[in-house]
Amino acid sequence: MAVDYFDTMYSPYLFVALxxxxxxxxxxxxxxxxxxxxxxxxxxxxxxAGAVAFDFSSSSSWxxxxxxxxxxxxEDLVKFHDDDKALEIKVEKEGQEAWVSSRQxxxxxxxxxxxxxxxxxxxxxxxxxxxxxxxEIDWELLGASDKEAQTNYFHDGDAVPNTYNTTYAMNTxxxxxxxxxxxWTDETLVFSIDDVDVKTWRVGQIPRSKWPQTPMFVxxxxxxxxxxxxxxxxxxxxxxxxxDSAPFTATIxxxxxxxxxxxxxxxxxxxxxxxxxxxxxxxDVQVSGCKGKPADMLTPSVPSGTMPPMSDRWYxxxxxxxxxDESTGEPEAPPKDEDxxxxxxxxxxxxxxxxxxVVAAL
Numbered sequence: 185m186a187v188d189y190f191d192t193m194y195s196p197y198l199f200v201a202l203x204x205x206x207x208x209x210x211x212x213x214x215x216x217x218x219x220x221x222x223x224x225x226x227x228x229x230x231x232x233a234g235a236v237a238f239d240f241s242s243s244s245s246w247x248x249x250x251x252x253x254x255x256x257x258x259e260d261l262v263k264f265h266d267d268d269k270a271l272e273i274k275v276e277k278e279g280q281e282a283w284v285s286s287r288q289x290x291x292x293x294x295x296x297x298x299x300x301x302x303x304x305x306x307x308x309x310x311x312x313x314x315x316x317x318x319x320e321i322d323w324e325l326l327g328a329s330d331k332e333a334q335t336n337y338f339h340d341g342d343a344v345p346n347t348y349n350t351t352y353a354m355n356t357x358x359x360x361x362x363x364x365x366x367x368w369t370d371e372t373l374v375f376s377i378d379d380v381d382v383k384t385w386r387v388g389q390i391p392r393s394k395w396p397q398t399p400m401f402v403x404x405x406x407x408x409x410x411x412x413x414x415x416x417x418x419x420x421x422x423x424x425x426x427x428d429s430a431p432f433t434a435t436i437x438x439x440x441x442x443x444x445x446x447x448x449x450x451x452x453x454x455x456x457x458x459x460x461x462x463x464x465x466x467x468d469v470q471v472s473g474c475k476g477k478p479a480d481m482l483t484p485s486v487p488s489g490t491m492p493p494m495s496d497r498w499y500x501x502x503x504x505x506x507x508x509d510e511s512t513g514e515p516e517a518p519p520k521d522e523d524x525x526x527x528x529x530x531x532x533x534x535x536x537x538x539x540x541x542v543v544a545a546l
Contacts (some may be wrong), residue, residue, distance in 0.1 A: 232443035233455035244369035257283035285403035301325035306409035306425035307386035328422020449476025
């Protein structure tokens, strides 16, 4: 049975939906409409407007109903594995790509992915936040580098210098189960693994003009190096895949999404996010269905996230960047921001989220 999140939401701030009762859709591609381009006239983005947990523990959630939650690029490459009680995405030959993405968007927030990455040279498991205007925040797990995890950041479709291919050493392999997190606000961008923060970017380290400020959907992607790729990309991916060893499979156990809704304090209706060619900063995004304006918000202090911590902490204290430099892994002090403080809101971790409403499997 399909779930209408906005009709079943117990609290205006927070809800949890188990994927045993969520719905799916098959689609070849997402909309290519970029709201910031002149005369595009894009529709608004539907918001999560709270917190939702997708627990891929039952094949009964494979429900191709009209009221859908996810977009699936190729249904043949996505399935439930009943024995392991998880969602599997796979590739079997060159040119294939498994892609599962949310129809709803978050406008600042936190996302955690509990996954086992696919092994093999030339195989990449990507955990993605992406906006219609081309901003993108990724975890990328290379099957050829089984004890490393990488983060990437793009602005308007282009990699931002010094934020691309930041690499983190691991004590256990990426094919083991790990929880990868991204928390994104108007001032900070925090990456974590198994509840350990491994990198924090701040406005100033990334110029405000290139900071991600538009609503993003969530995606799970498995892609491969191909014979036509640039040699540099082939080297980065560890070489061409050995298709004799196919299929290559990534396993998704759970995804948790907490949408801060642009700082909305009180939700009174279905939430949608709208912006257009006049967009200059996140304050220009209109949040329909919101009673409290972002400017009225206070920074909350309650920690966010409900993903249980992993029992085995894997993280090494050293962090290796793409340039080979070593650091302590602690967030560095931000340099002076050339863009003066314009009164933008530092969104907190939980946005005052309250009681959980569990949408039971029907």
